[in-house]
Amino acid sequence: MNPIERNPKEFILRGDHVSKTFGGVLALHDVSLGIKGNEITAIIGPNGAGKTTLLNLITGIYPPTSGKVLFQGEGISELKPFQIAFRGITRTFQNLQLFQNMTILENVMVGLHTRTQSEFLSCLAYLPKVRREEKIVKEEGHSILRFLNLERKADWLSSSLSYGEQRRLEIARALAGNPKLMLLDEPVAGLSGKETEEMAELILKIKENGVTIMLVEHDMNFVMGVSDKIIVLNYGQKISEGTPSEVQRDPTVIKAYLGEG
Amino acid sequence: MEQHEQILQYLISGLTIGAIYALVALGFNIIHNATGIVNFVQCEFVTLGGMMMYTFYTLLRFPIPLSFFLSTATVTLLGALIERGPIRMAKSKAIIILVFITIGLSSVIRGTALLTWGPDNVPVPPFSGEVVIRMFGAAILPQHLWIFGITIAVVILLRYFFHRTLIGKAMRATAFNRRAASLVGISTNRMILLSFAMSGGLGAIGGMIIAPVTTTSYDTGIMLALKGFAAAILGGYGNSTGAIVGGLILGVLESLGAGLISSKFKNAFAFLILLLVLFFKPTGLLGHGETDRV
Amino acid sequence: MEKQTGYKEVNSIVIQFMSFFIRKKENLFLLLFALAIILIPLGVKNKYYILVMNVVGLNTIVVVGLNLLIGFAGQISLGHAAFYGMGAYLSAVLTTTYHLPPWPTILIAMIATGTVAYFVGYPSLKLKGHYLVMATLGFSIIVNILMVELDKITGGPSGFPGIPPLSIGKLVFDNDFKNFYLIWTFVFFSILLSFNLVHSRVGRALRAIHGSEIAANTLGVDTDKYKTKVFVLSAMFASLAGSLYAHYITFISPRSFDFYYSIQVVTMVIVGGMGSIWGSFFGAGLLTLLSEILHVAEKYNIIAYGAILTLVLVFFPEGVGAGLYSVWQRWKIKTLTKESSNK
Numbered sequence: 001m002n003p004i005e006r007n008p009k010e011f012i013l014r015g016d017h018v019s020k021t022f023g024g025v026l027a028l029h030d031v032s033l034g035i036k037g038n039e040i041t042a043i044i045g046p047n048g049a050g051k052t053t054l055l056n057l058i059t060g061i062y063p064p065t066s067g068k069v070l071f072q073g074e075g076i077s078e079l080k081p082f083q084i085a086f087r088g089i090t091r092t093f094q095n096l097q098l099f100q101n102m103t104i105l106e107n108v109m110v111g112l113h114t115r116t117q118s119e120f121l122s123c124l125a126y127l128p129k130v131r132r133e134e135k136i137v138k139e140e141g142h143s144i145l146r147f148l149n150l151e152r153k154a155d156w157l158s159s160s161l162s163y164g165e166q167r168r169l170e171i172a173r174a175l176a177g178n179p180k181l182m183l184l185d186e187p188v189a190g191l192s193g194k195e196t197e198e199m200a201e202l203i204l205k206i207k208e209n210g211v212t213i214m215l216v217e218h219d220m221n222f223v224m225g226v227s228d229k230i231i232v233l234n235y236g237q238k239i240s241e242g243t244p245s246e247v248q249r250d251p252t253v254i255k256a257y258l259g260e261g
Numbered sequence: 262m263e264q265h266e267q268i269l270q271y272l273i274s275g276l277t278i279g280a281i282y283a284l285v286a287l288g289f290n291i292i293h294n295a296t297g298i299v300n301f302v303q304c305e306f307v308t309l310g311g312m313m314m315y316t317f318y319t320l321l322r323f324p325i326p327l328s329f330f331l332s333t334a335t336v337t338l339l340g341a342l343i344e345r346g347p348i349r350m351a352k353s354k355a356i357i358i359l360v361f362i363t364i365g366l367s368s369v370i371r372g373t374a375l376l377t378w379g380p381d382n383v384p385v386p387p388f389s390g391e392v393v394i395r396m397f398g399a400a401i402l403p404q405h406l407w408i409f410g411i412t413i414a415v416v417i418l419l420r421y422f423f424h425r426t427l428i429g430k431a432m433r434a435t436a437f438n439r440r441a442a443s444l445v446g447i448s449t450n451r452m453i454l455l456s457f458a459m460s461g462g463l464g465a466i467g468g469m470i471i472a473p474v475t476t477t478s479y480d481t482g483i484m485l486a487l488k489g490f491a492a493a494i495l496g497g498y499g500n501s502t503g504a505i506v507g508g509l510i511l512g513v514l515e516s517l518g519a520g521l522i523s524s525k526f527k528n529a530f531a532f533l534i535l536l537l538v539l540f541f542k543p544t545g546l547l548g549h550g551e552t553d554r555v
Numbered sequence: 556m557e558k559q560t561g562y563k564e565v566n567s568i569v570i571q572f573m574s575f576f577i578r579k580k581e582n583l584f585l586l587l588f589a590l591a592i593i594l595i596p597l598g599v600k601n602k603y604y605i606l607v608m609n610v611v612g613l614n615t616i617v618v619v620g621l622n623l624l625i626g627f628a629g630q631i632s633l634g635h636a637a638f639y640g641m642g643a644y645l646s647a648v649l650t651t652t653y654h655l656p657p658w659p660t661i662l663i664a665m666i667a668t669g670t671v672a673y674f675v676g677y678p679s680l681k682l683k684g685h686y687l688v689m690a691t692l693g694f695s696i697i698v699n700i701l702m703v704e705l706d707k708i709t710g711g712p713s714g715f716p717g718i719p720p721l722s723i724g725k726l727v728f729d730n731d732f733k734n735f736y737l738i739w740t741f742v743f744f745s746i747l748l749s750f751n752l753v754h755s756r757v758g759r760a761l762r763a764i765h766g767s768e769i770a771a772n773t774l775g776v777d778t779d780k781y782k783t784k785v786f787v788l789s790a791m792f793a794s795l796a797g798s799l800y801a802h803y804i805t806f807i808s809p810r811s812f813d814f815y816y817s818i819q820v821v822t823m824v825i826v827g828g829m830g831s832i833w834g835s836f837f838g839a840g841l842l843t844l845l846s847e848i849l850h851v852a853e854k855y856n857i858i859a860y861g862a863i864l865t866l867v868l869v870f871f872p873e874g875v876g877a878g879l880y881s882v883w884q885r886w887k888i889k890t891l892t893k894e895s896s897n898k
Binding site: 299357362368372531540 | 625631675678679682685686688689690692693694696697700701704818821822825854855856857858859860861862863864865868869870871872873
């Protein structure tokens with residue numbers, strides 16, 4: 001029995017023998033993994049290893065071809081993305097999916113969607129409860145922007161931010177829903193050295209606030225510095241996992257990155 | 262006429278009109294595959310095919326092959342001009358805007374056609390006479406044979422073009438993955454220009470070969486083209502075999518429906534089939550599924 | 556989906572324009588609007604002008620609803636003529652042939668139209684954008700054919716006459732001026748409701764769907780449900796307008812509810828500026844007036860309409876209002892830099 005099956009309760013997120021095929025391509029093959037609560041787990045691997053596929057599977061963008069994904073003990077493999085958001089999992093995107101037609105504050109306020117309830121009819125009529133909710137949403141939005149140092153630009157269009165700020169905004173938006181688990185897809189891609197350091201600090205701060213984080217990244221320094229545990233994928237399979245120092249010394253990992261010999 | 266002879270008659274007229282739907286559907290696919298645009302000017306390409314044929318053949322008395330060639334050439338040129346002009350010049354490349362530009366252009370062309378030829382039907386004589394051929398009790402006009410023949414020829418030519426010539430393969434590559442195509446040196450702009458031109462030619466041919474058999478006026482293309490779009494979806498968005506199959510099946514179903522069920526709702530059948538396809542098998546008869554990748 | 560939402564860079568000009576109209580100023584504009592509604596029939600005595608304004612009002616109701624779908628949720632429908640016509644015919648037939656009371660019938664028509672819209676929209680909206688275009692197009696044509704062919708009920712191509720005007724107690728809305736107040740009151744409330752919706756959680760969810768459907772989904776927005784609901788809502792707006800139209804003109808015919816009308820209302824949304832509620836009003840007004848003016852030269856009607864639509868879309872895709880505004884901005888910058896370089 002693998003360690004995950006031995007102690008299932010430890011893991012806030014579990015993948016049990018997850019596979020995913022696209023047409024003829026086997027993107028993930030029999031991947032079993034466990035993410036512990038309140039830790040930062042990084043998924044690394046060469047390009048095409050299946051990392052983003054894994055993220056998409058967890059967030060419900062498509063279902064696994066076989067195997068299950070469980071969150072807090074309950075199966076989520078068949079859920080749609082919006083349902084998974086309500087369970088407490090949010091994410092950011094590799095290629096930034098900000099709402100460029102909206103301001104920074106509004107982007108974050110959409111993040112608060114799972115914590116609010118007003119529906120069509122009440123919104124049309126602008127009922128008092130809607131008014132109250134709007135006030136709270138605005139305040140909460142501002143406080144999240146403050147936490148991420150973006151409050152000054154709250155009413156700017158999101159497209160007018162710098163690249164680094166846009167990455168921060170996506171995190172702000174994902175954080176707004178008070179998730180239990182946050183998935184970050186290449187959070188430091190394209191960032192300068194200084195920005196990467198700031199991002200690392202930010203992620204550690206978020207972890208301190210009780211959020212479990214799973215991230216996919218290529219920047220090794222960043223990954224080694226920030227992660228509690230690392231899982232290595234190659235060609236759709238898990239080839240190693242452990243603490244940063246363990247993984248760094250694992251010969252299978254070295255071979256995967258550098259090739260044979 | 263006996264029941265089975267009647268059904269055969271419906272089949273023939275269905276296949277005839279179906280051939281036109283197939284041509285329109287092919288034109289629709291070419292542009293949609295290359296750009297994602299639903300090109301509403303297609304309606305006018307079909308109309309102009311017939312109207313040009315009227316101008317060259319009926320009015321100017323040019324011989325048929327010359328009229329055919331000139332009609333096709335002018336509308337092909339028009340297709341190219343539309344792409345080179347308004348489409349290329351558009352400030353926004355968003356699909357909805359470009360689609361609506363084609364709707365606007367469609368009105369402009371239709372309005373011009375109205376001013377040029379007036380609102381009445383115009384006569385286009387059949388290419389080789391009207392002697393009815395009787396086959397198994399059903400009546401076939403020589404024009405029907407022209408329609409089938411020319412459609413088959415066009416389909417074969419297209420097949421050859423797309424699979425055997427370099428330009429054709431380049432177009433397919435662009436349709437499949439625009440970025441990759443441009444990375445290997447294919448001029449995507451030129452491919453898009455070509456797709457508009459070809460779509461023009463296809464629509465025109467469709468319009469001109471059916472002109473002798475139905476009424477032709479400044480707005481006859483609209484229904485034909487819209488049903489052609491429906492045929493494209495029926496066959497499977499973007500699939501060229503599907504376009505042909507979809508066109509023929511749609512034509513036959515429409516003809517049978519009008520003959521056996523009710524002729525009043527003839528025009529509705531095509532769109533009813535469209536809705537049924539969209540709701541039950543949106544990928545069409547021969548289409549592949551589309552997955553959204555992040 | 557990326558193709559569908561691609562115009563967002565262009566719409567940012569509209570948003571900047573609109574951000575001047577934040578909540579407080581909004582209320583001011585609404586107030587002025589209400590004032591204008593009350594005062595105009597007192598000042599304008601020409602029945603024809605009032606008639607045209609009433610048509611603008613009816614179109615505005617349809618366009619405002621349609622804009623919620625197109626401008627905010629980012630979905631295209633070419634079938635709103637069918638919903639407009641359903642409202643008109645349902646009201647006409649139920650009140651004239653079956654003598655049902657008109658006001659509840661308007662509500663019944665809205666619910667019936669909304670239900671039909673649900674069945675057309677829900678399967679289409681689960682798929683990609685272009686499916687909705689073709690589905691609504693096909694639906695619109697089918698409904699129009701039904702209007703013509705079910706002539707025992709609808710009166711067929713020659714139309715349906717004798718529709719009773721609306722009335723509240725002793726007040727009968729039987730002339731252009733009274734209908735002006737009736738129609739424009741509904742316009743006012745349509746705009747108000749739209750504002751409420753847009754600046755709320757639901758409105759943000761809709762705009763998020765337009766911005767990035769996949770991100771909206773991962774943030775908890777049930778995109779299929781929201782797209783369907785806004786589609787149904789826009790259909791109900793159109794149905795309401797159709798019912799009002801029927802009771803106003805007291806005569807309806809299928810020609811008013813054909814495919815061309817579907818195109819006209821979407822054009823109004825685009826020309827006015829997608830995502831701008833006041834733009835809907837402006838677009839409806841501009842294009843209805845244009846139609847009226849061109850009506851005189853019937854032959855040139857089609858070509859002129861098409862030319863204007865094409866030119867606006869090619870050069871001012873963000874809408875005429877926003878387009879002219881950005882032209883003005885650029886002109887200002889040019890003259891300012893010229894001045895400073897001349898110094």
